[in-house]
Amino acid sequence: MGKHRQSRLKRRQFVAGVAAYLGAGKADTAVANRHVASWDLSTDVIVVGSGAAGLCAALQAREAGAEVLVLEALPQPGGSSVLSAGVVYAGGGTALQRALGVADSPQAMYTDLSRVVRSPLSAEKVALYCDQSVEHFAWLAQQGVPYRGQLHRGHLPPDVGASLYYSANELRADPQERGVAVARGHVADDGSNGGGRPMMGALLSKARAQGIAVRVSAPTQQLVVESDGGIVGVQATIGGALKSLRARRGVILACGGFVHNRAMLSRHLPQLQNCSTPWSGIGDTGTGIAMGAAVGAETLQMEQAVAIAPLATSESAAYGILVNERGQRFVSEDAHDGKIGYDIAFRQGGKCWLLADRHHIVGLRGAHIKEVALANTIGDIASRSGFPRGALQHTVAFYNKFAKLGEDPLFAKSSGFLKPIQGPPYRLFELSVSDSFFPVYTLGGLHTRITGEVVDTLGNKVPNLYAAGRTTAGLPAAPYVVGGLSLADATFFGRQAGRSAGLGRAS
Amino acid sequence: MKSVTALVLCGLLAPNLPAMALEGDAERGKRVFNQCRSCHRLAGSPGSSFGPELGSIFGRVVGKQPGFEYYSDFFQSASFVWTPTLMDTWLKDPMSMYPASTMMSRGVPDPQSRADLIQYLKTVSTDH
Numbered sequence: 107m108g109k110h111r112q113s114r115l116k117r118r119q120f121v122a123g124v125a126a127y128l129g130a131g132k133a134d135t136a137v138a139n140r141h142v143a144s145w146d147l148s149t150d151v152i153v154v155g156s157g158a159a160g161l162c163a164a165l166q167a168r169e170a171g172a173e174v175l176v177l178e179a180l181p182q183p184g185g186s187s188v189l190s191a192g193v194v195y196a197g198g199g200t201a202l203q204r205a206l207g208v209a210d211s212p213q214a215m216y217t218d219l220s221r222v223v224r225s226p227l228s229a230e231k232v233a234l235y236c237d238q239s240v241e242h243f244a245w246l247a248q249q250g251v252p253y254r255g256q257l258h259r260g261h262l263p264p265d266v267g268a269s270l271y272y273s274a275n276e277l278r279a280d281p282q283e284r285g286v287a288v289a290r291g292h293v294a295d296d297g298s299n300g301g302g303r304p305m306m307g308a309l310l311s312k313a314r315a316q317g318i319a320v321r322v323s324a325p326t327q328q329l330v331v332e333s334d335g336g337i338v339g340v341q342a343t344i345g346g347a348l349k350s351l352r353a354r355r356g357v358i359l360a361c362g363g364f365v366h367n368r369a370m371l372s373r374h375l376p377q378l379q380n381c382s383t384p385w386s387g388i389g390d391t392g393t394g395i396a397m398g399a400a401v402g403a404e405t406l407q408m409e410q411a412v413a414i415a416p417l418a419t420s421e422s423a424a425y426g427i428l429v430n431e432r433g434q435r436f437v438s439e440d441a442h443d444g445k446i447g448y449d450i451a452f453r454q455g456g457k458c459w460l461l462a463d464r465h466h467i468v469g470l471r472g473a474h475i476k477e478v479a480l481a482n483t484i485g486d487i488a489s490r491s492g493f494p495r496g497a498l499q500h501t502v503a504f505y506n507k508f509a510k511l512g513e514d515p516l517f518a519k520s521s522g523f524l525k526p527i528q529g530p531p532y533r534l535f536e537l538s539v540s541d542s543f544f545p546v547y548t549l550g551g552l553h554t555r556i557t558g559e560v561v562d563t564l565g566n567k568v569p570n571l572y573a574a575g576r577t578t579a580g581l582p583a584a585p586y587v588v589g590g591l592s593l594a595d596a597t598f599f600g601r602q603a604g605r606s607a608g609l610g611r612a613s
Numbered sequence: 614m615k616s617v618t619a620l621v622l623c624g625l626l627a628p629n630l631p632a633m634a635l636e637g638d639a640e641r642g643k644r645v646f647n648q649c650r651s652c653h654r655l656a657g658s659p660g661s662s663f664g665p666e667l668g669s670i671f672g673r674v675v676g677k678q679p680g681f682e683y684y685s686d687f688f689q690s691a692s693f694v695w696t697p698t699l700m701d702t703w704l705k706d707p708m709s710m711y712p713a714s715t716m717m718s719r720g721v722p723d724p725q726s727r728a729d730l731i732q733y734l735k736t737v738s739t740d741h
Contacts, residue, residue, distance in 0.1 A: 299662045382647040
């Protein structure tokens with residue numbers, strides 16, 4: 107018995123240690139049920155977080171017949187999703203695609219998506235999502251998320267007036283490599299500016315209409331664990347007092363990633379520790395991940411993140427060349443901003459330079475990229491910039507030689523953007539994760555099954571614990587090159603978590 | 614003791630010193646502003662239009678940007694104007710200064726960073 111107690115203690119200490127490492131240094135993100143004197147409130151399902159994952163989970167749990175309480179730490183609901191462009195990557199022949207004459211099939215979507223989401227950990231999720239994407243879009247529309255029937259032939263989300271666009275760089279990619287370009291970026295649009303607000307407004311209205319209680323300014327502090335390891339509730343601060351809230355069927359953690367937690371970044375994503383542009387709501391502090399870890403959940407992909415180079419706003423940038431500190435190219439300049447950003451952040455030490463000639467500097471000022479050299483020869487640019495002797499000149503000569511022929515032997519840039527860098531003055535701009543406008547957010551989190559159930563390192567589920575959105579390692583992986591995949595994951599797998607929790611232990 | 618005095622003079626040990634007493638650097642402030650861009654933009658530059666546009670913010674009456682319909686009731690009915698001093702106080706801890714505001718931000722707690730940001734916002738106020 108004594109030995110058993112000792113090993114239990116050690117495991118608990120180990121779990122607490124892991125939680126402290128993963129989390130904000132707090133190991134008290136779980137409490138044993140025996141320490142909870144009484145429940146202040148009982149419900150079927152408690153959802154922690156009111157972003158897209160949380161509200162979709164809540165709605166689906168309610169559809170499954172559960173009484174649902176959503177706890178939002180901040181005074182305003184919506185999480186990071188409400189700040190987003192409201193883009194959901196969906197396809198397979200959604201109602202909107204069909205209405206706009208965009209041909210698609212689940213198989214075509216799977217082929218395209220599995221080409222860019224290569225993690226074997228996500229394979230099952232990719233297959234399920236492609237199979238059910240048509241139904242998922244219909245469900246979102248049913249909840250009242252507004253879409254308007256217009257196709258935008260561009261690679262950035264339209265500010266207003268269109269609901270479908272090419273969110274995965276389809277228009278720029280080499281047709282031979284990517285096949286037929288299919289528009290799959292579905293943007294919520296009610297005529298106002300930006301899609302996040304109309305999307306989350308609709309989900310919130312629907313949640314309230316369905317009788318789902320949404321409590322704001324109610325930060326969840328810890329999970330309550332039964333002696334068998336099952337989750338039976340949470341403790342949250344409501345009205346300044348710590349309340350014990352019982353969840354008869356399950357708790358769903360959907361409270362974002364950890365880009366606003368610099369301590370966690372330093373441990374898992376040191377490349378982003380000094381990032382200037384955390385691209386999320388301020389609730390993304392890793393608390394959901396820490397709570398899951400405190401009860402033994404496994405974490406995955408903690409070293410992965412979205413990193414967006416600030417180039418998409420300027421077509422001109424794709425005509426220039428990007429070089430690293432050795433004065434060498436490292437990526438095709440017309441690649442998706444998520445690919446370029448990833449390469450800069452994770453492979454080039456967080457910094458690179460863009461060289462442009464007089465033909466293609468227009469528009470770069472708007473991108474707020476810092477100009478570091480201006481000269482009439484490439485040699486003068488190089489000498490003012492500290493590249494190894496002759497390196498930049500060599501790079502430009504090699505690039506120009508093939509650009510004249512419409513070729514890029516190194517990175518296969520599309521011929522439309524291949525023009526020799528020729529014509530003074532030349533300008534050199536510096537881009538960096540730490541100083542430029544360089545949006546980043548995290549992709550790592552709790553390991554979940556396709557049902558939304560949270561699992562431990564041995565693959566066993568943590569009873570009655572579910573998770574979704576950026577609190578989990580979901581569909582999106584780095585490099586992030588499919589616009590709308592994060593919200594697709596949050597909404598779709600939020601629903602799976604909600605359904606599983608709503609059906610309760612019997613499932 | 615001398616070295617402590619020196620540190621205080623350098624602003625390193627003066628977390629409560631109002632940022633307005635510090636000299637701001639617009640170039641550094643531009644970097645600080647990047648964290649604001651997840652909700653705000655300046656005309657002609659990247660960022661989100663979730664929150665109001667911030668070019669020429671100083672001198673404007675609070676909560677009155679045409680076309681922006683998402684202010685809290687408090688800001689909608691307010692009649693005071695944005696000044697650098699008010700901005701400094703606000704950004705120290707926005708959610709405790711005006712808890713009813715719809716802006717979910719931890720602000721810019723570091724006084725020097727705040728001074729830099731305000732200097733940058735002054736610059737773009739004259740640019741736009």
